[in-house]
Amino acid sequence: MARNPLHSHVVFCRDPDLPGFEVRYSRYGGYAFRKHTHAAYCVGVVESGESDFYLDGRVLRTKPGDVVCINPGEVHACNPDPGSAMIYRMAYISPLWITRVGAELFGPGAGAFRFACPVLEDRDMAGAFEALFAAAARREPTAADVLEKESLLVSALGALMSRFSDVAPPRDTGENQAAKAVRDLLDADPAGGHSLEDLARAAGRGRFHTLRLFRAAYGLPPHAYRTQLRVELAKTLLARGASIADTAQETGFVDQSHFTRVFREHTGATPSQYQTG
Helix, strand or coil: CCCCCEEEEEEEEECCCCCCEEEEEEEEECCCCCCECCCCEEEEEEEECCEEEEECCEEEEECCCCEEEECCCCCEEEEECCCCEEEEEEEEECHHHHHHHHHHHHCCCCCCEEECCCEECCHHHHHHHHHHHHHHHCCCCCCCCHHHHHHHHHHHHHHHHHHHEEECCCCCCHHHHHHHHHHHHHHHCCCCCCCHHHHHHHHCCCHHHHHHHHHHHHCCCHHHHHHHHHHHHHHHHHHCCCCHHHHHHHCCCCCHHHHHHHHHHHHCCCHHHHHHC
């Protein structure tokens, strides 16, 4: 399989009226994504094309009309069938939105929510998110007002969470605490040049054991998790208007060419495409 993604069309929508909410419209042919994670909750609607959808060790199937739900930190990849193309819209939703809507639905302190079903065949749910995506994409003079957009977002999330979410169980074993110590070290400085010895020291384990327990907890080896953090930081900097060269340097990549290649492999778009929207 060719490892060079074919990006026919990619558009990003970041609406200042909905902070912590971003929509990507994508039309892809061929391989586009390597396995990756997101810090946000992801909800997408497939418009056309079929795909094998890898999610945390499982391979699922998506088709037009399906709603795809991905929790933060879940390792996933979705690429069109060979010789075909795929069109979909994907929302990236800050955990703050999920926490607030969850508290309104189930009461304060309900816990950490997660989507229980990764692929939904539900026409009403797809329609709710399609209406939200359309409203967020509209521009003057027909732009939706803040109340309409907030109402569509909260209504769609409320319907999804009330029917297809549960509360994530606590993960407080000693092994998970050691893995969390490594994750916290990487989270605190994604651009840093931490060595494996640094990670093992934070975990209080040997180097081999540290690698094994981290991957068991988060689905990725530490170096791949750090790359994902760097890409997420780069997205924030680019959205704020930072230059691509400065972003590459600030996020710890070797050079701009390396940054562009890795960013494309993780987001399905070049840094320029992402920044342009």
